[in-house]
Amino acid sequence: MPDVLVTGGAGFIGSHTVDGLVEQGYKVRVLDNLEPQVHTSKKITHINPGAEYINGDIRYRKHWIRALEGVEYIIHLAGAVGIAQSFWQVKKYVDVNASGTANLYQAIEEVPKIRSNLRKIVVASSKSCYGEGTYSCDKHGPFNPLQRPIQQLKNHQWEVLCPVCGRQSGPKAIREDKPLQNLNPYSLSKYVTEQLSMDYSYALGIETVAFRYFNVYGSRQSLSNPYTGVMAIFLSRLKNGNPPVIFEDGNQVRDYIHVSDVAAANRLALERGNGVYNLGTGIPTPLKEIATRLAGLNGLDILPHITSDYRPGDNRHDFADNTKLNRDLKVSNFMSLEKGLSELIHWSADQVAVDKFALSESQRKKYLT
Ligand SMILES: NC(=O)c1ccc[n+]([C@@H]2O[C@H](COP(=O)([O-])OP(=O)(O)OC[C@H]3O[C@@H](n4cnc5c(N)ncnc54)[C@H](O)[C@@H]3O)[C@@H](O)[C@H]2O)c1
Ligand SMILES: [Zn+2]
Known part of the structure; x- marks a missing residue:
């Protein structure tokens, strides 16, 4: 089986992806710098004995060049992850996500052997590039709004209003051709990853898949x-006896996709697909349902704290239209939320969770208001 380089392969999505590839017989190499915000100890927690690990940083081209030796496939998942934090660490987010990816293509350009070995590239983009979701007015049909005006949020009018008649409008699944908004440095830097990979795919004739992941959990x-992963943040709160904090009214929906489905799609994309794809289940679930179910599954009688306040920059609703994904990659049987949550709870039972929500909130208030 061919050699695959998985960047970020020691992380959440990466480690599951590595396990799946090794199981299928691929020879896997990981490039990861064990970012301290993600890896609280200096050792890799989820090491796969069948993979080779390189402790290296995508911000250095020489680390890429070493890791790319003999590689036929790349799954590029390494990244700085976190929306709000990207505002006060903008340089880092641009360096890692945008320049880090630029280093990959610079290496491909500079070392002919790397380019001639390469057969396919898969990169992680994000649904956050869409900004606000797609909506439909009963009378005026579908539309793609801008962010809700701050005055509207101050009036606790959470739902998106039709720009023609002002009526409350419901969410619709987001298609890949929705205009992007990139409302924060994280999204913009992920978009650079995505678009660079599409530009080079065309220019060099290397088949490339960019996945816009929705809310991955597990x-x-x-x-x-x-700073990232709403379910992980809620679980951390609960495990410390604190209520999950929910902004607005808790009825905002998201599309939660289990990490095993994402790992499987990353692997399948080595064989099928070319271009940009939503990677979500297409099923909308309200945020307050997630908080309540997580508490219940942990046997805790802790209700979420619904603030009735807002965070500037939050979108109201989003969930994926995955028609294109199903058509090209034949991915459609996603794990149910029930099964996925029980996998998460089972794993988390003996995990240490340090609740740093208050810290992240104090930083957000310091830097963003
Ligand atoms: N988790 C989600 O819901 C979600 C949603 C959309 C997109 N994504 C994207 O998926 C990818 C993987 O995310 P994840 O949730 O597994 O996050 P994660 O933080 O668990 O994994 C990222 C990995 O990248 C490594 N890394 C960070 N900076 C690096 C650098 N400079 N050089 C080398 N390695 C570095 C980290 O050590 C970590 O192991 C990211 O690119 C992220 O933007 C994730
Ligand atoms: Zn209308």
């Missing part, structure tokens, strides 16, 4: 990183 998502 075992191994860091429970002590308060």
Whole structure:
């Protein structure tokens, strides 16, 4: 079987992807710098004995060049992850996500052997590139709004209003051709990853898949990183006896996809597909349902704290239209939320979770208001 390089392969999605590839017989190499915000100890927690690990940083081209030796496939998942935090660490987010990916293509350009070995590239983009979701007015049909005006949020009018008649409008599944908004440095830097990979795919004739992941959840998502992963943040709160904090009214929906489905799609994309794809189940679930179910599954009688306040920059609803994914990659049988949550709870039972939510909130208030 061919050689695959998985960047970020020690992380949440990466480690599951590595396990799946090794199981299928691929020879896997990992490039990961064990970012301290994600890896609380200096050792890799989920090491696969069948893979080779290189402790290296995508911000250095020489680390890429070493890791790319003999590689036929790349799954590029390494990245700085966190929306709000990207505002106060903008340089880092641009360096890792945008320049880090640029280093990959610079290496391909500079070393002919790397380019001639390469057969396919898969990169992680994000649904956050869409910004606000797609909506439909009963009378005026579908539309793609801008962010809700701050005055509307101050009036606790959470739902998106039709720009023609002002009526409340419901969410619709987001298609890949929805205009992007990239409302924060994280999204913009992920978009650079995505678009660079598409530009080079065309220019060099290397088949490339960019996945816009929706909300990925499941075992191994860091429970002590308060900047990313709403389920992990809620679980960390609950495990410390604190209520999950929910902004607005808790009825905002998201599309939760289990990490095993994402790992499987990453693997399948080595064989099928070319271009940009949503990777979500297409099923919308309200945020307050997630908080309540997580508490119940942990046997805890802790209700979420619904603040009735807002965070500037949050979108109201989003969930994926995965028609294109199903058509090209034949991915459609996703794990049910019930099964996925029980996998997460089972894993988390003996995990240490440091609740840093208050810290992340104090930083957000310091830097963003
Ligand atoms: N988890 C989600 O819901 C989600 C949603 C959309 C997109 N994504 C994208 O998926 C990818 C994987 O995310 P994840 O949730 O597994 O996050 P994660 O933080 O668990 O994994 C990222 C990995 O990248 C490594 N890394 C960070 N900076 C690096 C650098 N400079 N050099 C080398 N390695 C570095 C980290 O050590 C970590 O192991 C990211 O690119 C992220 O933007 C994730
Ligand atoms: Zn209308």
